[in-house]
Amino acid sequence: MSERTVPSTAPLRARAEIDLAALRANVRALRAHAPGAALMAVVKSEAYGHGAVQCARAAVAAGADWLGTATPEEALALRAAGLPGRIMCWLWTPGGPWREAIEADLDVSVSGMWALDEVTAAARLAGRPARVQLKADTGLGRNGCQPGDDWAELVREALRAEAEGLLRVTGLWSHFACADEPGHPSIAAQIGLFREMVGHAEQQGIRPEVRHIANSPATLTVPESHFDLVRTGIALYGISPSPELGTPADFGLRPVMTLSASLALVKHVPGGHGVSYGHQYVTPGETTLGLVPLGYADGIPRHASSAGPVLVEGKWRTIAGRVAMDQFVVDLGGDEPEAGAEAVLFGPGDRGEPTAEDWAQAAGTIAYEVVTRIGTRVPRVYVNASP
Ligand SMILES: Cc1ncc(COP(=O)(O)O)c(C=O)c1O
Numbered sequence: 067m068s069e070r071t072v073p074s075t076a077p078l079r080a081r082a083e084i085d086l087a088a089l090r091a092n093v094r095a096l097r098a099h100a101p102g103a104a105l106m107a108v109v110k111s112e113a114y115g116h117g118a119v120q121c122a123r124a125a126v127a128a129g130a131d132w133l134g135t136a137t138p139e140e141a142l143a144l145r146a147a148g149l150p151g152r153i154m155c156w157l158w159t160p161g162g163p164w165r166e167a168i169e170a171d172l173d174v175s176v177s178g179m180w181a182l183d184e185v186t187a188a189a190r191l192a193g194r195p196a197r198v199q200l201k202a203d204t205g206l207g208r209n210g211c212q213p214g215d216d217w218a219e220l221v222r223e224a225l226r227a228e229a230e231g232l233l234r235v236t237g238l239w240s241h242f243a244c245a246d247e248p249g250h251p252s253i254a255a256q257i258g259l260f261r262e263m264v265g266h267a268e269q270q271g272i273r274p275e276v277r278h279i280a281n282s283p284a285t286l287t288v289p290e291s292h293f294d295l296v297r298t299g300i301a302l303y304g305i306s307p308s309p310e311l312g313t314p315a316d317f318g319l320r321p322v323m324t325l326s327a328s329l330a331l332v333k334h335v336p337g338g339h340g341v342s343y344g345h346q347y348v349t350p351g352e353t354t355l356g357l358v359p360l361g362y363a364d365g366i367p368r369h370a371s372s373a374g375p376v377l378v379e380g381k382w383r384t385i386a387g388r389v390a391m392d393q394f395v396v397d398l399g400g401d402e403p404e405a406g407a408e409a410v411l412f413g414p415g416d417r418g419e420p421t422a423e424d425w426a427q428a429a430g431t432i433a434y435e436v437v438t439r440i441g442t443r444v445p446r447v448y449v450n451a452s453p
Contacts, residue, residue, distance in 0.1 A: 199237030324413030
């Protein structure tokens, strides 16, 4: 992730300002939402586009007990960057870096027998036990071991490997399908099945340090799902998991990323002037156009063409026509900001700027995707790095 340590006022084509004080405050707010549980900061996919190492450091400084990533490579990169403590990763494929993970003291997830076989083989080679968390599919229908015979076999074989000193089962865990839909019947059903699957494993002799199923929406709205640990991703970055649940402020959260750019050009055009590829937009009369030097290569959704909002000199403007690879245009309605004037795509909203949620609505997607897709060509500028 490219990083600038320039002062926050230095001119850049575009910048994603990452407010680490907001991130630390979000960690504290989330701890207050789940006071009886440990907190895992989920920093996969470059911390949802915010920068994994910087956000992981800030989250740990603010009291996160665990870090979580999808891939082992992401977790190994955190360790290599010097992050101490517990780091869990859950998305494994055959032939993955099991031995490196064991040697880096990662907690690894196992959803089936192929993975148990590979992790025990790696533990033999490494000459030390792996820290393994068994994942149950309680209804998401994605990763995780099916209940019934599959779970019984996985638990039995994990216990056998534990007795041989090849691993220690540190966790039993699962993941929700619909926690962002309050009252969805699958939430209670998944918690019920999770209790049963954990109960079976514990009866057989598994002694997990942590049992966990809650993501951000469950952390914020389903207290009975907290168990020993909550795994929060999107809420850490100050974004509500879904507008139906509430705004970030409703949960005491503050958006961490502000995406802005310097206008590359401002010019007068006559009425009837086509704008951008395909001339989807034609100026309704004489006007001024502002060129925003960000495009779909930077993660600006092309689906936000003719819809995405941008704040320029205190006014919301809408993308005029198509988002191109590197740039898009806004109709400034005759206003004449200088080239270099700031265009704010989204941020916390304090200055009247749109939010990532506004962009999600404009593009027909979720705010998770809006922030996570901001590309590596946009420098992240970290502010309030020291507590
Ligand atoms: C297994 C797992 N746990 C937790 C999370 C965090 O979810 P959220 O960002 O909704 O908090 C994710 C992200 O999708 C995940 O894949």
